Amino acid sequence: MFLERSINQADNIGWIEVICGSMFSGKTEELIRRVKRAKLAKQKVKIFKPKQDTRYSKKKVTSHDNNSIKSKPVNSPEKILELSEKFDIIGIDEAQFFDDSIIYVCNKLANAGKRVIVAGLDMDYRGNPFGPMPNLLAIAEYITKVHAVCTRSGKMASYTHRTVKNEDLVLLGDTRRYEALSRREFIKVKRKKK
Numbered sequence: 001m002f003l004e005r006s007i008n009q010a011d012n013i014g015w016i017e018v019i020c021g022s023m024f025s026g027k028t029e030e031l032i033r034r035v036k037r038a039k040l041a042k043q044k045v046k047i048f049k050p051k052q053d054t055r056y057s058k059k060k061v062t063s064h065d066n067n068s069i070k071s072k073p074v075n076s077p078e079k080i081l082e083l084s085e086k087f088d089i090i091g092i093d094e095a096q097f098f099d100d101s102i103i104y105v106c107n108k109l110a111n112a113g114k115r116v117i118v119a120g121l122d123m124d125y126r127g128n129p130f131g132p133m134p135n136l137l138a139i140a141e142y143i144t145k146v147h148a149v150c151t152r153s154g155k156m157a158s159y160t161h162r163t164v165k166n167e168d169l170v171l172l173g174d175t176r177r178y179e180a181l182s183r184r185e186f187i188k189v190k191r192k193k194k
């Protein structure tokens with residue numbers, strides 16, 4: 001009886017998957033792909049995003065390729081906890097915009113048996129680790145780093161370069177404000193700007 005119960009409890013444990021990379025690397029596409037597959041298997045899925053990400057749509061998670069899926073914009077990670085109870089899979093996009101309580105929330109969800117899929121920018125436009133992402137990567141069971149194509153060299157890009165003059169850490173935008181660059185090209189533009 002005791003053994004049976006502990007096996008059942010073990011079955012109820014979830015896990016955390018993180019999808020990270022630069023802008024245009026396909027994080028949102030990958031999140032949407034995983035979620036659509038889970039839905040085919042009749043899993044109950046809910047996607048959240050920070051309220052401040054209004055780039056394409058208020059109520060959808062949208063990739064730069066215009067793939068989209070319904071999502072719930074929330075002000076804080078605690079709200080995700082509140083709204084997740086009846087779902088098997090929790091997707092979170094643009095996780096870099098949340099505060100550090102997202103780490104506690106993801107652990108809590110996984111401990112409660114949910115599969116948590118988190119997508120977010122690993123670095124900001126200066127090339128520094130972004131918000132809670134380093135800690136999310138530390139607590140995740142599975143990590144996928146995706147890459148964009150460097151718009152200057154055609155090589156693999158893992159940096160996001162801001163092409164407009166603005167020093168706010170958060171500046172929403174697309175290809176009119178950002179470009180994906182390889183390490184080499186990123187260093188080159190940074191040197192020129194000095």
Ligand code: ADP
Nearest residue numbers: 023024025026027028029063064065148149180
């Ligand atoms: P992310 O969520 O990582 O910003 P998305 O999933 O929204 O990325 O978008 C990925 C899509 O962006 C690609 O499939 C492609 O159509 C488009 N794209 C635009 N610029 C680039 C680039 N430099 N490298 C790769 N994909 C790009």
Ligand code: MG
Nearest residue numbers: 027028062063
């Ligand atoms: Mg995205």
